[in-house]
Amino acid sequence: MVDSDHKRATAEDAVLRYLENHHEITDSLLFAAEVKLNPDDIANAIKSLHGHGYVDKQDITKETWLLTEEGKTYAVRGSPEMQLFLSIPPEGITVDELQKKFNESSFKIARAQAAKNKWVDFGKQLVTRKIQHVDNDKVQTLLLRIQDGKENVSTLDISQEDIKSLTKRKLISLQVKKLFSVRRGPNYAPERKKVATDLTHDMLQSGDWKNMEYKEFNLNAKGAPTEHGCLHPLLKVRKQLKDIFLQMGFAEMPTNNYVESSFWNFDALFQPQQHPARDSHDTFFLKVPSTTKELPEDYVERVKRIHESGGHQSRGYGYDWKREEADKNLLRTHTTAVSSRMLYSLAQDCAQKPFAPKKYFSIDRVFRNEAVDRTHLAEFHQIEGLICDRGLTLGDLIGVLEDFFSRLGMSDLKFKPAYNPYTEPSMEIFGYHKGFGKYVEIGNSGMFRPEMLLPMGLPEDVSVIAWGLSLERPTMILYGIDNIRDLFGHKVDLGLMKKNPICRIGLESD
Numbered sequence: 001m002v003d004s005d006h007k008r009a010t011a012e013d014a015v016l017r018y019l020e021n022h023h024e025i026t027d028s029l030l031f032a033a034e035v036k037l038n039p040d041d042i043a044n045a046i047k048s049l050h051g052h053g054y055v056d057k058q059d060i061t062k063e064t065w066l067l068t069e070e071g072k073t074y075a076v077r078g079s080p081e082m083q084l085f086l087s088i089p090p091e092g093i094t095v096d097e098l099q100k101k102f103n104e105s106s107f108k109i110a111r112a113q114a115a116k117n118k119w120v121d122f123g124k125q126l127v128t129r130k131i132q133h134v135d136n137d138k139v140q141t142l143l144l145r146i147q148d149g150k151e152n153v154s155t156l157d158i159s160q161e162d163i164k165s166l167t168k169r170k171l172i173s174l175q176v177k178k179l180f181s182v183r184r185g186p187n188y189a190p191e192r193k194k195v196a197t198d199l200t201h202d203m204l205q206s207g208d209w210k211n212m213e214y215k216e217f218n219l220n221a222k223g224a225p226t227e228h229g230c231l232h233p234l235l236k237v238r239k240q241l242k243d244i245f246l247q248m249g250f251a252e253m254p255t256n257n258y259v260e261s262s263f264w265n266f267d268a269l270f271q272p273q274q275h276p277a278r279d280s281h282d283t284f285f286l287k288v289p290s291t292t293k294e295l296p297e298d299y300v301e302r303v304k305r306i307h308e309s310g311g312h313q314s315r316g317y318g319y320d321w322k323r324e325e326a327d328k329n330l331l332r333t334h335t336t337a338v339s340s341r342m343l344y345s346l347a348q349d350c351a352q353k354p355f356a357p358k359k360y361f362s363i364d365r366v367f368r369n370e371a372v373d374r375t376h377l378a379e380f381h382q383i384e385g386l387i388c389d390r391g392l393t394l395g396d397l398i399g400v401l402e403d404f405f406s407r408l409g410m411s412d413l414k415f416k417p418a419y420n421p422y423t424e425p426s427m428e429i430f431g432y433h434k435g436f437g438k439y440v441e442i443g444n445s446g447m448f449r450p451e452m453l454l455p456m457g458l459p460e461d462v463s464v465i466a467w468g469l470s471l472e473r474p475t476m477i478l479y480g481i482d483n484i485r486d487l488f489g490h491k492v493d494l495g496l497m498k499k500n501p502i503c504r505i506g507l508e509s510d
Helices: 002-021 028-035 039-051 069-077 080-086 095-099 104-116 138-149 160-168 201-206 233-247 297-308 323-327 336-350 394-406 450-456 472-479 495-499
Strands: 055-067 120-122 127-129 172-184 259-261 329-331 358-367 379-390 413-420 423-433 438-448 462-470
Touching: 002 028, 002 039, 002 055, 002 172, 028 039, 028 172, 039 055, 039 172, 055 069, 055 138, 069 138, 080 104, 080 138, 104 120, 138 160, 160 172, 233 358, 233 379, 233 472, 297 323, 297 450, 336 358, 336 379, 336 450, 336 462, 379 394, 394 413, 394 423, 394 438, 394 462, 413 438, 423 462, 438 472, 450 462, 462 472
Parallel strands: none
Antiparallel strands: 055 172, 120 127, 259 329, 358 379, 379 462, 413 423, 423 438, 438 462
């Protein structure tokens, strides 16, 4: 710091002393060379002096063409096409003999340029001259003129076509220099005065403050940026979605358990144990602790029976249900595992008091053993909503979905029949997006099967309608992100947190 202050003071002194006896510094780069100081130190000194009114400066951009290393070689030896022309004797020469006089890259350039200039003829057996003499090596002449003249681009007497040709061949390059011309300013003095930046106790006691010059306050200067936390786009969209659920009268389910048993994640949902989703290729199973030790035994027995032999007018799956499969711990693959726990708890309440309709929702992280690409991650966030009431139908589900998604700005919906192990009927949800100009899949939905609900102990006339979608999909649409890895994960640009706008309710853009 002391060294840099000394360099700045030396440079400032050089500028001020020069202007004391001279009208102007016309070129700050030449001036730096003249006083044998670093050009950057001179430039910084001029900027500082200008800021305090000691000097007036004018910015100048100086563009100069310089020869590349290849261009310097051609300037001395001549262009490769001229060298090739001079290497051809009057009687001609074979291609092999001619090529021995050049390296491979130079020969290719020489051959192409000589043929382009129509100087030589490459026959099947011999290479011969088409003309007997070349009076001028134009490339070498141009390079020498640029090298000797070192002229400013604006005054260089060479056609733009020639400049373009030399640039294309990478024989010259443009050097851009920033410099200043400097004159005395309104506050000029041959020596920079020291100004006080603070009014101290000693200055007040001694009375020196009366004769001091003080640094002016820049009331338009911005303050130092404050450090603060910023919300991730996912959290902003999550907050908006949560508010929508609360406005519709839903209560949030507890989703604090990432680790779940296979029983609550699969079996309680009437998903058979041989289902592909329960394979290790699709699900993350835990090694420690590998199994759960807490399951409601009477409910487990009813779930086993409905899988093996059916009941409640269902034939079941007709296989040997294994308790050890149900006991396996895993990272939950969907928040429907939380829904199954909540519905079971609601069924136990029904045994003590009359049934009361419920609306539940959850927004939290789930995990699946999937290949990572621009639209898929091994962990993501799932949004889920469900309504439990008597007499619900598919029409009620469609009506709720239209209400829910209209609050997101998507009113043009289509539904497509689908299959889920634990819902029947099931529907995929598509919404029209104006920005994409097409319908995009936005979620899945259905009515929970009796084989899932009745073993829990819920009344037979109670139905549950439910739907789910990912949090990442609407967030990517809202913020114009087309790669999920730019939104979530270790490769996310932290600058995104500070720059992303407030979440807009409504997925469609005008």
